[in-house]
Amino acid sequence: MSLLLDAQEKWDDFLENKITNYEKLRSFDYGPTNKSSVSKLSPYISHRVLLEYELLEEVKKKYRSQKINKFVEEIYWRIYWQGWMENRPKVWCNFISENNYEYDIETYEKAINGNSELGFFNSWVNELKTYNYLHNHTRMWFASTWIFNLGLPWQLGASFFFKHLYDGDAASNLLSWRWVAGLQTKGKQYRFSSANLRKFSNNRFNVEKISNRQIFLEEKNQIPLDDEIYKSNMEQKSETLILFENDLHVSTLENTLRNYKSVFIILLSNDQRKIKLSEAVLSFKQQIVLEFIKQFDNVTQIDPLKLKETLVNIDHLDMIYPGVGENNDFMNSFKKLNNKVIFNLVRDQDLFAWKFAKKGFFKFKENIPKINQYVFQNY
């Protein structure tokens, strides 16, 4: 099955048949084989096979009812997290460079192998490894159990998610873990009750009590605001373009890509990653990359190890900006080591929306009408 086709079919079906029940059902996780309460589009949205702004535009065209507002808001959560991370990239730098956590190794090993003393938690571990996906509510329960019951560092939990999720994404993953831990909204931790677990798992997990430890995490240092990204735009400055697997939206990149003499797409292997991904996640990424390449005649995949050799005579490059994360880190060190000038190409809609994501989501939400207006004008 083609993944690009699957993405489109899943979206069409969701838009036609499921979106109006989303608000009512979205908090329920009916189990790994029944995810009818949510869209399951995240593997595609996180690789921008489906583009947030296009989804919003299609929803707006089709529905006037208030019933779709919750879905629209969830798409905006993703945009908000991306923007928040772009405004404070130091959060990622700290995460990727820290490694001296104190924790009980046996508890950790048991947790990641699905052998902890908590049956419900073990079943989520197995579900994550088998399906490379978890429902949002289950991710919240998972992270809360990891931090407050098992007493493990949130950073290791986020890395475990990266390894196994098809939709693993620097901003949404890291910032959601921080949100559960009480770091994102200062002092506000996410803890859940057995009644909440019972109800929203549709009675699949019936435990008497959820025990938690008294754990209070604090930011070690102030996280500074950064506005470097706002110097970017989408203007072509070179004849060579680099892109990565996490921004593959064919129809909005089509015109841009055709103007370049050569376009290279890079998929990092585990050798170039600080956080190693599972085979399943790497194969998923490889498949969408191959399908994307087939749509163009000037795009080739390039082995990251051969980048230096391929670009030996090229000093100035454009890059579809892959966002804060491993891909960007890889290019930053390549650029420094090889003395290249790289121009980030960032979509106007992203730049417009991200600047409202400097504080909490509710401040951001007040600006959604403004962002909508901007996005829809430019479509």
Ligand SMILES: Cc1cc2nc3c(=O)[nH]c(=O)nc-3n(C[C@H](O)[C@H](O)[C@H](O)COP(=O)(O)OP(=O)(O)OC[C@H]3O[C@@H](n4cnc5c(N)ncnc54)[C@H](O)[C@@H]3O)c2cc1C
């Ligand atoms: C601890 C934790 C880790 C997470 N890690 C990731 C991650 O690595 N990548 C990722 O894409 N999402 C992550 N999320 C957010 C959310 O859980 C997933 O986006 C969602 O479960 C994907 O399933 P879906 O497509 O069926 O979602 P739906 O409920 O159908 O939502 C539609 C789309 O809206 C966006 N969305 C929905 N909820 C959120 C949210 N809370 N935050 C950001 N975007 C949202 C996603 O793009 C999603 O595909 C995480 C949440 C938690 C609590």
